[in-house]
Structure formats: C-alpha cells, structure tokens
Amino acid sequence: MDVDERVRQAFAVGQPLNLGGADVPATLLMELLTGELPTRRAALRLHEARVTGKLVLSFAEVTCPLLVQESEFLEPPDLYWARLAFTGFRNTRLPGLHAAGVTVAGHLRLSGIRSTGVINLRGAKIAGGLLLDRAHLLRPGGTALLAERLELSGDLVAEHGFRAEGTLRLFQATVTGGIHLNDATVIAPPAAPDAPPETFEHLGDGETLTPRPGAALGVDLDSATVQGGVFGRRATVHGEVSLRNSTIGGVATFTGATLSNPGAVAMRLDRADVAGGVHLLGGCSVEGELRLVGTRVGRILRLTGATLANPGGHALRADNCSVDGPVDCREGFTATGEVSLLEARVAGPVFFEGAHLDNPDGTSLRATGIVTGSLLHCCDGFTATGRVTMRAARIGGRLCFHDAHLQGVWCTGAEAVELDLRFAEPPAGRLDLRYLKVALLRDDAATWPADVRLDGLTYQTLIPLLEPPQRLQWLARTPTASRRSPTSSSPPSTGSWATTRTPAPSCSPSSAAAGRPGRGGRGRGTGCRTSPSATGTAPNAPPCGCSPCWSWAPRCSPCGGRRRSIPVSRPSCTRSSTPWTCSCRSSISVRSPPTARPAPGSGSRSCSSPPAGPSPPPSPPASRGS
Structure with a gap:
C-alpha cells in the first residue's frame, strides 16, 4: 500500500499514522482538509512525515483536527486568515509559519518546534492557549515571533527550555490568561544603524517593521493587556524587555532572572x-x-x-x-x-536596610519630592558612595539613617515625623537640613559631619539633650557663607558687604516716596523708601541707612548690575554725585535721587546720617480733607 492510500485510510478514522520519514505531498493534505469529511471521526494525525511542497490553507475552513508531530516541512505552511480546529505542529521542523489573521477553535500547539523563519501570528484569534514550551525560534537579528494584536483566550506558554534568537513581538496583544517565560532564553542583538526594514511579503503579509537603530529589543509587550500575570522566573534575556503602557491584572515577576x-x-x-x-x-x-x-x-x-x-547612568529610574x-x-x-525615586x-513604607548604592561621582539615591505614607529606612548598614537627596520629601513616619555609611545627605524642605541621624560614621560631604520640618530629631555628636546646613530647620524635640556649648558647636559647623547676614546699623569695618539681600522696609503712610507717587504716597517702579529701617540697615543698603540712596544706585556699565553695586568704602550721603565701587571693582557714580516730597502732615527725615536708634512710630495719615 502506497503512502497516499495509508494517509487516506488513517484520516478517515482519525488514527495516528507513523510514516517513518516518508515524503507526503502537501497537495494531498490540502485535499483531505478542505474536502468533505468521510466520517465524523476524521482527523489528520501524522508522525515522522516529510511534507513536500507548500501547504496552503489560506482563507480555508478546516473543521477537523490538524496534528503533525515529529515531522518536517520543506516550505512554511500558509494559514493566512484560515479557520481551523485544534491545530498542532509539536516537535516539527518548520522554515517558518504564516498564520496572520488565523482563527483557531482550540489550542495552537507549537511545543518543541524548530523554526528558522518568523512565526507570524499577527492579528490571530486563538480560543485556547498558544503553547511554545521547548520551542526553538532561530532568527538572529530579526523577529522570531510576530504576534502583534494577538487575541488569546488562554495562556502563552514559552518555558521549560524555550529559546528565541530574535525578538518576541506582542504589541497590543490581548491575553486572557498569563504569559509564562519561566526558564526561557531570548537573545536579541542590537540592530545595525543602517538595518533595512524587515518585511514579510514572502509570507503574504505586506506590512513592514523598521528596527530602532542600536536597539536590542528582546520582548515587546508594549500596550498589551494581560489579565493574568507575566512570569519570567529564571529567564535569561539579552535585550530590552518592554512593557510600556501595558495593563497587567496579575504580577510581573522575574525572580532569579538575568x-x-x-x-x-x-x-x-x-x-x-x-x-x-x-x-x-x-x-x-x-x-x-x-x-x-x-x-x-x-x-x-x-x-x-x-x-x-x-554605571554612569540610572540603575533604577x-x-x-x-x-x-x-x-x-x-x-x-x-x-x-543612580537610584531615582523622583516624585x-x-x-x-520604603526599605533600604543593608542596601549598597554605588555611584561615587554623582547621586546614589535621588528621592526629591517623594511622598510615603509610612517610614523610609536607609539604615542598618545602608551604604551610599554618592549623595542621598531627599529635597521636599514628605515622609509619613520615620526617616532613618541609623548605622548608615553616607557621602552626603540633602534633605532641604523635607517633612518627617522623626529623623534619625545617628550615622555609622560622619558623612564626608554635606548634611543639608535647611527648612526641614520634623517633630523628633535624633543625632549623635560623634557622627556630626564637618559641613552642616541648618537654616530654617524646625523641630519639636532633640534627642539626646546636650549641653548648650555642644549644641553651639553643632551650629558652628554651618559654613559662614551660607549663614544669614545679621541685621546691623553699621557695616563691617573691612571687606565687602554680605551678598544676602533683605527686602527694604515698607513705607509708612506718613513717609514720603521717591519716584512717581501713587495712592497712599507709595513709590512705584524703584521701590524707593525715604524712612530708615526700624530694625537696622539692610545688608545691601549704604551705610547711612537711607533707602533712597540705595534704590537710586546706578547701573554698572561694565557688569550691567543694578542693586548689586556694593559699597566698599563708606560714601557720604549727599545730593551730589558720590563715588561707589561695584562688586566687579569698577568705579561708578550715584545719580542724585529726586528730592523726596514729604507727605501732608508729616515731617521729612534727614538722610545725612544713619539713625541713632529705632525709628519712632509713624505719624497717622492725614485725612483727605486736610
């Protein structure tokens, strides 16, 4: 009995047929699958067959099972937009599979296949699962599995020795079950900058894929919807695993993966x-x-x-x-x-106990603006070779650095219930606590760093309770340049003036305003005030304490600065040109300010000398009828 007759008899009763490597023409299989079924039990079950020619079932409807095992196809089967029953090619060698738009009423079993071409399942609808366990998809530098917009009612199983040399593309796929990549291996080398677009016209699909230059995309699950989970335990992926904009109803776990x-x-x-x-x-x-x-x-x-x-980039972003x-x-x-938890x-809680963050030339942990509902622990052996930045952080519980090895800590503007600064050793860099708000502050004098910034620090309780001289030593560690300039009625005897600006005091209703007067006698534009400050001279004001002299300081022609003209030598306050010296060391002159007009009912103040003491209370404003 020849091969054709044996295949027809086995097909009629749905009996498995082992051909021992004999050749079977693809035209015979097409005739059996698309023709009228001889019995209700009809099924094609072939073992160790060698299919010659191209199996074309595009747009066909096959109502019986198609099961081919441990066989070989010389040309890729064409299942383009076919309607199939349960279909499988287990342990079969394929030069590729074109099944775009296919509808399978059951599982699509590709377990253990060896494919040297692309497995094209773009837009396929599978009522069961897609089984790729132990499969080898060998297409280096290209796409091994193309399953964009796949609709899968079961699981995608590609584990237990699954290997893909190429990209797995499941863009916008919808999977009712889960995606299992446990113990799988995916190798996707970077695309060459001049790589041509990847086409699938030889499989009847006119769409193309343009690779990103230099990108090595291993698994593409962008915009996918997976109602189960994504499991990659002990998987090895050389290339990017991308799940951008995806929705996963379960977990995404890569325990022990590489x-x-x-x-x-x-x-x-x-x-x-x-x-x-x-x-x-x-x-x-x-x-x-x-x-x-x-x-x-x-x-x-x-x-x-x-x-x-x-190294040199973000380890976790x-x-x-x-x-x-x-x-x-x-x-x-x-x-x-860098580990970045920005905003x-x-x-x-957030736990970093015993963690080691290595980024010596930058920031090890950047948590600027982080908001936690509970504690944030960077303690118990936590080590950071770069800065730890937590500016404007909002910690709902305890912020702990106990027994931590740090380079520097910046907590400017942060808020926490408790702050523990008992480091394992003094940080080599800066401890910046400016404008920090905390209820309980714990520290250790033995681990105070040399550079401490404390401007605006607000706390309720300090532990331990140290003697005042010790706390004064703590305050003295703030560098002089970062301290607030003291308000004084006289400038330093030598050196330049402090660069910290203090707003000029507001005019009282009884004081006159220089410049264009507005309602209430207030000056506009320059903000000039004629009344001396009641709390002392502003740090940038001239020694006389008179605001008009400073407000009308000219613009320095070499540096273009106004209000940065800092007097080094004490000028006399007159109504004529007076020599000044800018911070850029250029000599300039002060233009005489306009004569201040006294407000009705108030006496004018002389600006020839600084006030002897605090200013007297302002006179009440004159009524409009006076």
Whole structure:
C-alpha cells in the first residue's frame, strides 16, 4: 500500500499514522482538509512525515483536527486568515509559519518546534492557549515571533527550555490568561544603524517593521493587556524587555532572572499598570537601566536581593511611580548607578536596610519630592558612595539613617515625623537640613559631619539633650557663607558687604516716596523708601541707612548690575554725585535721587546720617480733607 492510500485510510478514522520519514505531498493534505469529511471521526494525525511542497490553507475552513508531530516541512505552511480546529505542529521542523489573521477553535500547539523563519501570528484569534514550551525560534537579528494584536483566550506558554534568537513581538496583544517565560532564553542583538526594514511579503503579509537603530529589543509587550500575570522566573534575556503602557491584572515577576542590555534599558515599564505588583528578587540580575517612570504598581514593588548595574547612568529610574504598598529593597539589594525615586508616591513604607548604592561621582539615591505614607529606612548598614537627596520629601513616619555609611545627605524642605541621624560614621560631604520640618530629631555628636546646613530647620524635640556649648558647636559647623547676614546699623569695618539681600522696609503712610507717587504716597517702579529701617540697615543698603540712596544706585556699565553695586568704602550721603565701587571693582557714580516730597502732615527725615536708634512710630495719615 502506497503512502497516499495509508494517509487516506488513517484520516478517515482519525488514527495516528507513523510514516517513518516518508515524503507526503502537501497537495494531498490540502485535499483531505478542505474536502468533505468521510466520517465524523476524521482527523489528520501524522508522525515522522516529510511534507513536500507548500501547504496552503489560506482563507480555508478546516473543521477537523490538524496534528503533525515529529515531522518536517520543506516550505512554511500558509494559514493566512484560515479557520481551523485544534491545530498542532509539536516537535516539527518548520522554515517558518504564516498564520496572520488565523482563527483557531482550540489550542495552537507549537511545543518543541524548530523554526528558522518568523512565526507570524499577527492579528490571530486563538480560543485556547498558544503553547511554545521547548520551542526553538532561530532568527538572529530579526523577529522570531510576530504576534502583534494577538487575541488569546488562554495562556502563552514559552518555558521549560524555550529559546528565541530574535525578538518576541506582542504589541497590543490581548491575553486572557498569563504569559509564562519561566526558564526561557531570548537573545536579541542590537540592530545595525543602517538595518533595512524587515518585511514579510514572502509570507503574504505586506506590512513592514523598521528596527530602532542600536536597539536590542528582546520582548515587546508594549500596550498589551494581560489579565493574568507575566512570569519570567529564571529567564535569561539579552535585550530590552518592554512593557510600556501595558495593563497587567496579575504580577510581573522575574525572580532569579538575568536581564542584560548594557548601556541601554534592560526593562521598561513606563506608564504600565501592574495590579499584582512587580517582583525582581531571588538574585535577579539587571545589567542596564530598570525603568518604571509613571508606572502604577499594585500591592508591592520588591527588589529584595536584586543586583542592578548601569554605571554612569540610572540603575533604577522610578520617577513619578505610584506604589499601592511598600517598596522593598533589602537583603543585599545592590545598585551601581543612580537610584531615582523622583516624585514617587508610595502608600506604604520604603526599605533600604543593608542596601549598597554605588555611584561615587554623582547621586546614589535621588528621592526629591517623594511622598510615603509610612517610614523610609536607609539604615542598618545602608551604604551610599554618592549623595542621598531627599529635597521636599514628605515622609509619613520615620526617616532613618541609623548605622548608615553616607557621602552626603540633602534633605532641604523635607517633612518627617522623626529623623534619625545617628550615622555609622560622619558623612564626608554635606548634611543639608535647611527648612526641614520634623517633630523628633535624633543625632549623635560623634557622627556630626564637618559641613552642616541648618537654616530654617524646625523641630519639636532633640534627642539626646546636650549641653548648650555642644549644641553651639553643632551650629558652628554651618559654613559662614551660607549663614544669614545679621541685621546691623553699621557695616563691617573691612571687606565687602554680605551678598544676602533683605527686602527694604515698607513705607509708612506718613513717609514720603521717591519716584512717581501713587495712592497712599507709595513709590512705584524703584521701590524707593525715604524712612530708615526700624530694625537696622539692610545688608545691601549704604551705610547711612537711607533707602533712597540705595534704590537710586546706578547701573554698572561694565557688569550691567543694578542693586548689586556694593559699597566698599563708606560714601557720604549727599545730593551730589558720590563715588561707589561695584562688586566687579569698577568705579561708578550715584545719580542724585529726586528730592523726596514729604507727605501732608508729616515731617521729612534727614538722610545725612544713619539713625541713632529705632525709628519712632509713624505719624497717622492725614485725612483727605486736610
């Protein structure tokens, strides 16, 4: 009995047929699958067959199962927009598969296949699962799996030895189940700058793909919707894993995985919504940038024991990220590069206990504007070789640096319930607590750094209670240049004036205004005031304490500065030109200010000498009828 007769008899009763490597023409299979079925039990079940010719089932409707195992196709099957029942090519060698727009009423089983061409499932609708476990998709430098806009009612399983040398594209895919990449390997080398667009015309699909120059895209799940989770435990991906704008109803876990894309983004979750949380723990290694910019993470963000490496760049960039639970970076978490939590919002606590952040030439931890509903712990052996910046942070509980090894800490304008500054050793850089608001402040005199900025610090309780001389030593560590200039009625005897500006005191209703008078006798434009300051001379004012002389200081022609003209020598306050010296060391002259007109009912004040003491109370304003 020849091969054709054996295939027809086995097909009629749905019996598996082992051909032992014999050749089967594709035209015979097309005749059986598209013709009238001889019995209700009809099914095509071939083992160890060698299919010659091209199997073309485009736009056909096949109502019986198509199961080919451990066989070989010499040309890629064409299933373009076909309607199929349960279909499988398990452990079969394929030069590719064209199934764009195909509809499968059941599973599409591609387990253990060896494909040297693209598996094209663009726009396919599969009622069951897509099974790719143990499959090898070998298309280096191109797209191995093209499943854009795929609609999958089950799971996508590509694990247990799955290997892809090329990109897995699932842009805008909809998966009712989960995506399983456990123990999978994906290798996607960077595209060449002059790489031509990738076309699929040889498979009947006229669309093209233009690769991004220099980008190595391993897994593309941008804008995908996955109702289950994305699982990549112990996976190895050389190239970018991208889940931008995706919606994941479960977890995204890469426990023990190795994600490598040096000098670029290793994992991108920008603006994604991951309801079940993000887990990269158990020794997960990320070489490249881990991005979660604008991501909403439900439940928890866990990086326990992970190793992130992107020297000179961002190891973790979670700017404007929203986490519904805690952020856990404990138990050996290591990052080489900057960890950025800029404007992040965390409903729970943030843990960095024992973490090691290495970025010696920049910022190790940037948490400017972070808002946490609970504590933020950078303690218990926490080490940062660069700055730790928490400007304008809002910590709902305790901000702790106990037993931490730090280079410098900047907490300008931050707010916390408790602040613990008992470092393991004095920070080598600056401790900036300017305008910090805290209820309880704990510190240790033995670990005070040499440079402490305390302007505007507000606290309720200091622990421990030290003697006043010790606290004065703490205050004395603030550099002189950063202190506020004291208000004094006379300038320093030598040296230039302080550069900190103090607003000129407002005119009382009884004082005259220089310049164009407005309602109430107030000057406009220059802001000149004729009354001396009641609290002393402003730091930038001339020695006489008279505001008009300073307000009418000329513009320095060499440097173009006005109000930065700083007198070095004491000028006499007259109505004629007076020599001044600008901070740029250029000699200029003061134009005589206009004569101040006294307000009705008030006496004018002389500006020939500084006031002897505080100004007397202003005279009441004259009535409009006077």
